[in-house]
Amino acid sequence: MKLIYEKSVKGRIGYSLRKDEFEGSIEDFIPEYALSKTKKELPEVSEVDVVRHFTRLSKLNYGVDDGFYPLGSCTMKYNPKVNEYLATLDNFTQAHPFAHIEFVQGNLRLMFELEEALKEITGMDRFTLMPSAGAHGELVGVLIMRKYFEDQGKPRSKMLIPDSAHGTNPASSAMAGFKVVEVKSNAVGNVDLDDLKAKMDEDTAGIMLTNPNTVGLFERQIQEIAEVVHSKGGLLYYDGANLNALLGIVRPGDAGFDVVHLNLHKTFSTPHGSGGPGAGAVGVKKNLVEFLPSPLVCNCGKYFGLEEPRKSIGRVKAFFGNFTVLVKAYAWILSMGPQGLKEVSETSIINANYVLAKLKKYYRPAYDRFCMHECVLTGRDYKEYGVKTLDIAKRLIDYGFHPPTIYFPHFEPYAQETIMVEPTESEGKETIDEFINVMIKISEEAKTNPQLLKEAPHITYVSRPDEVKANREPVLVYKEK
């Protein structure tokens, strides 16, 4: 479809401004060395043009409200509409971050109460709500770990990360100046304890762990892992990507974790917004509180206020956190209540195991275990028909489903043909059944008509864009011919 630039008509107007009643012209105020000689060549369109443009663009997208979106590790659950409403209340959206503290008591209270709830849910002692995303939270977490060791006068240089981890873990560690040391998985998909013991030493800050891990399996030996890491003075970092499995069942803080980050846009149902904004709250145990980024919200007598942790790692963005995202997360917790939170995890675990039980014959998993809130299958058996997992994923689109996560984790036990399905608690059995049936149908198609898969999707506006070309001859902006 046309770009908005291709719809531009000279002189067309899409804006309104109050009358300019001031004297003088722009040259009177802006020095010649700075003033552009030409107007910037933005498009010229009417309001109708813009509305139709985005309405059409929207119809080229697929959201959770359009159907099943089983992206493993992404927790694409339903985003309640009331939360969207609450986040757009005027006094929230129009609040200036530099308004006096008396003006923003509501915002501070909300942040304070959300922090209390997150502490209770995770078993941690204090949270920062500053980070903008999971990876941002990771950076904060590992910077805290770094500073903790520096503060002890014994900086450490390495970070352990399981081979199945998200790419953000090693990338965040690298940003914080750590050397990444990979820990292997064992035959049942958990951390190889021997490998861990071999690699954990007193120059190692600790381990970044996702639990349930990215293969959807609970780290059975988490207590032993904690023991190994703590015995060397190290710290355990909890990547909260998969917390959706554990609400009210296990609290990371009770399982030996020292730092956790939570993706409020996963577990706590704030929408993904085509790739953000999210929020990556970071919680720590008592001994790490003084390293949290500044400022923190405190309930200081009469007012809610702000405080700076004594040895703070500093700021990681301007102002406060992604406030409107925080509103949605808190609203969700309040809607759920203690019992509801537990039901979230129970339901999502049952949903995922149901998918696993029904599909394991067709898409053989690497490990024969029950899974937690997501299951990892593979497309390895269809390679012989020339069908890649990518083709299976694309074919799902023709049946109205968003594909699951594929090719992650990208390592051997899965023959690198991973299919990671996370149904979340939102989905009803009949939707999941429909998905299962289609997956089985596709497994048939793969054998009988592989071409159908390789040319899929057939019903979308575009099909199989050429990523190699995009990469080789990058065209990143529109230029008039």
Next chain:
Amino acid sequence: MKLIYEKSVKGRIGYSLRKDEFEGSIEDFIPEYALSKTKKELPEVSEVDVVRHFTRLSKLNYGVDDGFYPLGSCTMKYNPKVNEYLATLDNFTQAHPFAHIEFVQGNLRLMFELEEALKEITGMDRFTLMPSAGAHGELVGVLIMRKYFEDQGKPRSKMLIPDSAHGTNPASSAMAGFKVVEVKSNAVGNVDLDDLKAKMDEDTAGIMLTNPNTVGLFERQIQEIAEVVHSKGGLLYYDGANLNALLGIVRPGDAGFDVVHLNLHKTFSTPHGSGGPGAGAVGVKKNLVEFLPSPLVCNCGKYFGLEEPRKSIGRVKAFFGNFTVLVKAYAWILSMGPQGLKEVSETSIINANYVLAKLKKYYRPAYDRFCMHECVLTGRDYKEYGVKTLDIAKRLIDYGFHPPTIYFPHFEPYAQETIMVEPTESEGKETIDEFINVMIKISEEAKTNPQLLKEAPHITYVSRPDEVKANREPVLVYKEK
């Protein structure tokens, strides 16, 4: 797609209620003769189910924001988003109609100011904002005419209506107890003055006239028509369906009309909402004010208040008008201002004549005249290829356009193959050009591949539903099998 009933799962929940802390059970309060023995069999679905259901349903619809919607006589113009916002301000939407007058001064002010604006735009002396729709306004208008003559002690029994008029005109007259007398059109598409003179008598209440008429042509002899009707003591009723052509150019009140109704959802840009709610404000000249429906809004000293016209025809609905629709109409007028209103009519007239000029070779009109804000073409030349105007309309859908109005007006000069195109002022030349090109292309297709048209549309979820079957074996509600 499935009905919401077909998605129902016993025990599924989509609602939340505060806790019931009261004592007793329902049988304590509701007598046995009245209490239903079973719960009513409504569907049981989750919030996610409902959101997805309506999201999918929405994608089976086509709105103005989706593209060109040139329904003649319907004025499908762009509905500004700011107006939607303003109409949902809490103090408007949460206002109780029986709250004390002090509580609702804002509402009354808005109605008062809107009335002032409508008076100025039409040249009338007083408006009621009560009617819910154009046809509702017509009923009010003709009831006023009826009562006016009764009040004079000389009730009249007939109403003149041109053969080209909307069906609502005769239907409204009939509801008001008038016998409908049809007035013929002349060779140039206007009211036949001789026929009018022959039929206008002192038992005739007057004439209901649309101007520009439903053929998109201005009634050149409007002054003569007024003279004929007034000379017999009759009244002129202005059907405002086509006021979009005359803003700031001609005021009905200056052209001899005694009663007008305005479709705020046409000219004044409030959205059509899949068929309403609209608003059908009715304006009258001084001598008819005392017959208006009650209540009217008045600026009575300190407060805005309500007053009952002395000889009111009575109420036509409960409470006041469609208030939130009124907010949108007023907001639109304020955004436009005097000059903007005139530009609306100028632009819509030029747009329509441009379509006419470009398409008249292919879809011969009945009259060779410039049109006003809409043009009437015909598909008569394609009958010989077995192609009906309906087929042309359906084929347009394949090209992404909403079809124009067809088969109205349904009378001889058009060989009953009318195609009525109203582009409105919202549409840009490039959209109109695209429509014109497609229309020309379809005219070719009609000759070379009529089957393509007869089976159109090809891209929609359903195609050519069987209306005869629906009518013969009516299925109006869902029943479980």
Next chain:
Amino acid sequence: MRYISNTKEQLEEMLKEIGVSSFEDLIRDIPQDLRYKSNLKVKGPLSEEELISYIKSIEQENADFALLKPLVGAGAYKHFVPSVIKTILSREEFYTAYTPYQPELAQGTLQTMFEVQTHLSRLTGFDAIVPSIYDGASATAEAVLMTMRLSGKNRIVISKLLHPQYIETIKTYVAPHKTEIVEIPYNDNLTDINAVKDLMNNDTAVLVIQSPNFFGGIEDVEAFSKLAHEYGALSLQVVVESLSLALLKSPKDLGVDIVSGEAQSFGIDLNFGGPYNGYLATKMDFVRQLPGRIAGETVDRNGKRAFVMTLRSREQDIKREKATSNLCTSHNLNLYAIDAYLSLFGKEGLYDLATYNVKASHYLRSRLLQTGHFKGVEYPFFNEFVLETDLEENVMSERLKSINVIPPLKLSTYFEGLVNSYLFAVTEVFSKDDLDRIVEVLGR
């Protein structure tokens, strides 16, 4: 102007293509002496920001309704509207579409109509439904006209406890048709069934009973229906608080012939009285006498289920002066709200919600009686009741306002005899604490 796409240059170009030299050439049909020569004296143009601030300043002249809970109902009920409904209503495909004349581009609208017809069928027991007419009052007037068409008679008997504005609306609609209107008195807040007997005769087209009635009273509709039928008249039940249908027997089972109702309670905001949503329900025998739009199921060219507007030969654009009504634009947008509301609440939710309304209103009534400032007769009611008080009107108002409650309706406006009586409505927006607070301020 941002809402008008074409630029001056484009308009010039188009005029050239049309073959005229100026806009004036296009409108030469309009006599010069009819032209409006000056500028219209309307405010504006305002920029969007100025517009918002102006309209908001008007809105601020209202009371702060978002904070206020109304004890007044009387045909307009404050029920909680789930946020999902506003989300659905904001889909442009719904609110910017036209009446579904092209079914291929309007299956969303048509299926919604069909679903609402089904919901209302489940609630009323009838299979022939008109889902959207302006409001309950006009729908009732249309229903009365329908009974006159069906019966060929011109005499209508109406309970005095039909909503007063509904009665006024009926009167306006029947005025041109030489109709005799007879009103039935009431007794202990219910329509006096003994009086009806004297008022009915064989010339009567219809007996009109509202239940729950204007005083919230639950009428013995079955008895009224029997009586109507004894005289060869039709029985029309008016349902203004449609939530009551979740608990009460279906009108069809009570022998009613036609229901006219108001569906505002099902997800539609108070909106200062409109837009609301009237509906009609009746037996299939009468379907061809119904006014307004109806959706029907059929199949498309390929045999797929599809929905269309059906039984169109009743309508004005086909039948002109012989149509069953002049109805054209309805209030279809509300149908998305009603469909979503009834689907969200569903079988169990609507029952629980209605039960809450009943229990909360009965609780308030009995607590108010205990204060000693109120008295009233016992009668069966849904969520509205009448009490007489010894408190001064402005005392009661001020006390209620102090706790952000809108006072109940003073009945003397409509019922001359009822000087110190008020009509209280209690819905689920009131918690038990809220009601206790009301009792506390009024009990002083």
Next chain:
Amino acid sequence: MRYISNTKEQLEEMLKEIGVSSFEDLIRDIPQDLRYKSNLKVKGPLSEEELISYIKSIEQENADFALLKPLVGAGAYKHFVPSVIKTILSREEFYTAYTPYQPELAQGTLQTMFEVQTHLSRLTGFDAIVPSIYDGASATAEAVLMTMRLSGKNRIVISKLLHPQYIETIKTYVAPHKTEIVEIPYNDNLTDINAVKDLMNNDTAVLVIQSPNFFGGIEDVEAFSKLAHEYGALSLQVVVESLSLALLKSPKDLGVDIVSGEAQSFGIDLNFGGPYNGYLATKMDFVRQLPGRIAGETVDRNGKRAFVMTLRSREQDIKREKATSNLCTSHNLNLYAIDAYLSLFGKEGLYDLATYNVKASHYLRSRLLQTGHFKGVEYPFFNEFVLETDLEENVMSERLKSINVIPPLKLSTYFEGLVNSYLFAVTEVFSKDDLDRIVEVLGR
């Protein structure tokens, strides 16, 4: 629970199909002593109505911001946001979608990214754009890291008139990398170019200049760029008030190598400081050192134009610890707002809007100077300026609050020497009348 679809019965059925007798069987991997045995002590569950009223009660503890116009900016600017933008953001296809990993289901997102890249290209002059990073501060920190990668050097020279919180953020990001940070003093509200000369050397990775700077001052960016290049350093311009780009020369034309910016002014609400939207712009030579998501144009299987995320080999999910950054989730939803905002205003509108900002702010400054209560040096600025006053802080605050204006930023918090100085921001939300009213209350 309304957000969980499956009923207890369905879950039982599924457990049976899985082949276990209870949920407990599924989680037997979890050691019993890790289980949380009690109920979580969190509030709830609240019904939707209770939830709304609770959150609103919190919201009401804030000042009534809808009525307040801020004279404070300092990196967060109150510009009017057209209603169209909220309408667009409310499309579920946008806000409920994920990062566009499946281009066939995300052309809406990808085309929007590409359009915003183009807009930012038109404003900055550069062709390599990262359209969405958390905010301007983190984008700036990423830009600094990028210059360190590009240059292999660890010394950075930063204007003291870079937003103080941006400086703090840079410090946090570079802390693990043994970086030397040098701050440049200022003079007459502009970065002291003479001082820079002494601070630069050949080990310097980058010279960081904000323009308009934290005091609103328009720097002679070209001169700074030249200086940076003389020492073999890169020139990084930070643009916090991006509206200024509508009027000011493109950074590329000023010899800048990289721009890091904050696009909040383009259609994003104040939101108490977030979510906002940072961006980066640079020359194509540096494109493979950029962090974050970039959209690129390509063709699909059938030769149709299509958009994809491109140059992915820079990213963490491909390159893990060797990636240019750990960026994963961005702030993409804001891109719809930015795209729509810049399209609505467009070439003429953005120019007119920026001009209004300049004229209004200069008007207020000169009027305040006339009151005699204010003084300040002359310097070129965009829509923010610094003045010193003899009014007490609380006097000024109270007077401004009385006319619904949020006071300007007190600079002493960040600049110890500036005891009675304030940073004023004036945007188009102020009419001339509004400004006259401010002058009136402060001029007393």
